[in-house]
Amino acid sequence: MSLKRNDEPPEAAEVRSLLSDPRELPAIPHRYSRLLFALLQTMYLSFYVLAMANLGGVDEAIRHLRLDSRWLFVVVIVTACIGIPVRLYLLAAAAFGVRGLARRFAGLFPFVFLLDELWSLSPFLLVERIGWGLALAATAALVFLPFSQRSVLLMGDDDATPYNLRQ
DSSP states (O other), rough: EEOOOOOOOOOOHTTTTSSOGGGGOOOHHHHHHHHHHHHHHHHHHHHHHHHHHTHHHHHHHHHTSSSOHHHHHHHHHHHHHHHHHHHHHHHHHHHOTTTTTHHHHHHHHHHHHHHHHHHTTTGGGGGHHHHHHHHHHHHHHHHHHHHHHHHHHHHHHHTSOEEEOOO
């Protein structure tokens, strides 16, 4: 397999962006990018389902953190109820090879970014079990994942990148 890419440098305005330009990313086979993307969607889907399956534990964890549990509890429920269909759509799109998924995800990215950043705080709901240090470390890792989702799609999507993958 040979990987070929457009070596034209990104525009100066694009370089200043927090988001990766497709020309900066390595090309990977389409199937690998879709698999990695699907695994990330599965992880988020499991967060939502597990939280909804243990709402009593979520409420107790919020109270333990001494936060205003009413509004935060509602935020957890509402974002999980929104996140479940979004993740199912993205998971199905990745699994069935929907063309232009990177482009579609780019349209959803601002919304998904906000949702993911809110859920990156979810390790603090487990602070009694895992401790503050691990909760902080897990949160730091989760904060980065919205960018990873976008990048992994761009690395393997022929329609969204100037890369050509030949087998």
